[in-house]
Amino acid sequence: MIPISEAIKIIERESFVLPPETIDLEDSIGRVLAENIKADMDLPPFDRSQMDGFAVRSDDTKNAPVNLRIIGESVAGKGFDQKMKSGEAVRIMTGARVPDGADTVQKVEVTTEKDGFVEILETAKPAQNINKFASEIKIGTKVFAKGEIINEQMIAAFASFGYAKLKVFQKPQVSIFSTGSEIVEIGETPQKDQIRNSNSMMLKILAERAGANAEILPQVHDDFKTLKTAIAKAVGIKAKGKRQKAKSDEKQSQIKNRKSQILIITGGVSVGDYDFTKPVLRELGAEIFFEKVSLKPGKPAVFARLNDVLIFGLPGNPVSVAVTFYLFARYAIWRAQAAKNCELKRGFAVCSDKIKGAKERDCYLPVSLSTNKKGELIIESLRFSGSSNFIAFSRADALVFIPQGKNLEKDDVAEILFLLN
Ligand code: AMP
Ligand code: MG
Numbered sequence: 001m002i003p004i005s006e007a008i009k010i011i012e013r014e015s016f017v018l019p020p021e022t023i024d025l026e027d028s029i030g031r032v033l034a035e036n037i038k039a040d041m042d043l044p045p046f047d048r049s050q051m052d053g054f055a056v057r058s059d060d061t062k063n064a065p066v067n068l069r070i071i072g073e074s075v076a077g078k079g080f081d082q083k084m085k086s087g088e089a090v091r092i093m094t095g096a097r098v099p100d101g102a103d104t105v106q107k108v109e110v111t112t113e114k115d116g117f118v119e120i121l122e123t124a125k126p127a128q129n130i131n132k133f134a135s136e137i138k139i140g141t142k143v144f145a146k147g148e149i150i151n152e153q154m155i156a157a158f159a160s161f162g163y164a165k166l167k168v169f170q171k172p173q174v175s176i177f178s179t180g181s182e183i184v185e186i187g188e189t190p191q192k193d194q195i196r197n198s199n200s201m202m203l204k205i206l207a208e209r210a211g212a213n214a215e216i217l218p219q220v221h222d223d224f225k226t227l228k229t230a231i232a233k234a235v236g237i238k239a240k241g242k243r244q245k246a247k248s249d250e251k252q253s254q255i256k257n258r259k260s261q262i263l264i265i266t267g268g269v270s271v272g273d274y275d276f277t278k279p280v281l282r283e284l285g286a287e288i289f290f291e292k293v294s295l296k297p298g299k300p301a302v303f304a305r306l307n308d309v310l311i312f313g314l315p316g317n318p319v320s321v322a323v324t325f326y327l328f329a330r331y332a333i334w335r336a337q338a339a340k341n342c343e344l345k346r347g348f349a350v351c352s353d354k355i356k357g358a359k360e361r362d363c364y365l366p367v368s369l370s371t372n373k374k375g376e377l378i379i380e381s382l383r384f385s386g387s388s389n390f391i392a393f394s395r396a397d398a399l400v401f402i403p404q405g406k407n408l409e410k411d412d413v414a415e416i417l418f419l420l421n
Pocket of ligand 2: 179180181222267268274316
């Protein structure tokens with residue numbers, strides 16, 4: 001059994017980084033920058049008025065009210081090019097250039113205009129209502145760095161600096177399938193002893209949220225040979241040896257060999273008589289990097305490589321799937337895109353209640369978060385009854401870390417991983 005930190009180090013060591021590609025800005029949300037982004041101009045590019053009003057000299061308004069002669073106007077896109085002198089005013093619009101000679105703008109609401117003159121009713125302080133030249137950013141400044149994940153708030157900056165196209169790292173291709181003879185598809189009605197497949201869709205969405213192209217492959221029954229064929233096909237190799245045609249094999253024979261860069265399998269990794277994922281990986285000659293992690297939930301998670309495909313075998317319980325995905329598979333997906341931060345964002349929060357840990361393993365348990373009037377982030381337990389409880393998990397905002405052998409008590413400050421992007 002290896003510690004979680006060791007497992008993550010192994011994933012970092014064994015995972016790959018894809019080459020860059022160029023895409024349109026409008027398709028860039030959630031992608032990882034493969035270039036540094038620089039300001040190609042000063043912003044604002046000139047002293048810019050924040051108000052509709054009059055550009056004036058602050059000295060002239062000291063003894064307001066005062067009458068100044070209007071000598072012209074400065075509008076957005078066409079400034080006033082002469083120098084303004086004492087005793088003069090220039091009508092100015094929001095976004096327009098403040099003319100030479102003026103050092104302040106008085107808003108139109110505190111002025112009255114008559115016969116080519118404006119009465120400035122209140123004193124204007126120097127630089128008021130002006131965005132100074134280059135006060136937001138100077139030309140050549142690095143705005144965003146290679147490896148940053150692009151979000152909505154960044155788009156205006158890209159647009160402003162002319163990045164209609166962006167260099168980003170390619171998306172990894174992820175294939176997903178579930179194992180389990182009890183599993184039926186979402187659209188089917190479970191018969192006696194059956195449940196629906198909740199893992200595959202959850203993983204597809206999680207993988208896509210981490211920037212991957214994800215596809216769900218047909219699920220596989222708990223049958224050694226069928227699983228062997230399914231894994232072999234998913235990684236693009238031939239399964240050697242004569243195989244008997246099993247019941248669920250029909251589905252498998254319909255799918256062609258395909259190859260993603262990452263394969264995620266759920267179920268069949270524990271020690272039950274029908275848990276075949278690890279034996280099949282061995283039989284196919286996969287390199288197995290780890291197969292037991294000091295983690296609750298998720299101890300039997302396996303990480304391997306076969307024919308250049310990284311394989312994550314996650315335990316079947318939906319909450320274990322989510323936790324091990326967030327800690328391990330998600331890391332490899334972001335790493336493939338050369339993201340600077342491949343792990344979930346860490347933070348600290350205060351426990352509102354006792355939460356039990358585990359004797360022999362570190363825990364990452366799903367919790368919800370709230371805030372209190374003291375400005376603290378509060379951990380609310382999800383009355384988490386076990387790793388099959390995806391109903392409770394559906395309210396999770398974070399995973400709380402409980403070190404091996406410890407419990408969390410009310411008012412303890414605990415480390416959390418945010419699930420919210
Ligand atoms: P396993 O890891 O195969 O022993 O499965 C552990 C538990 O997770 C069992 O109760 C399974 O029925 C359940 N399980 C496995 N695969 C899925 C799935 N795709 N969707 C929902 N539950 C699953
Ligand atoms: Mg199973």
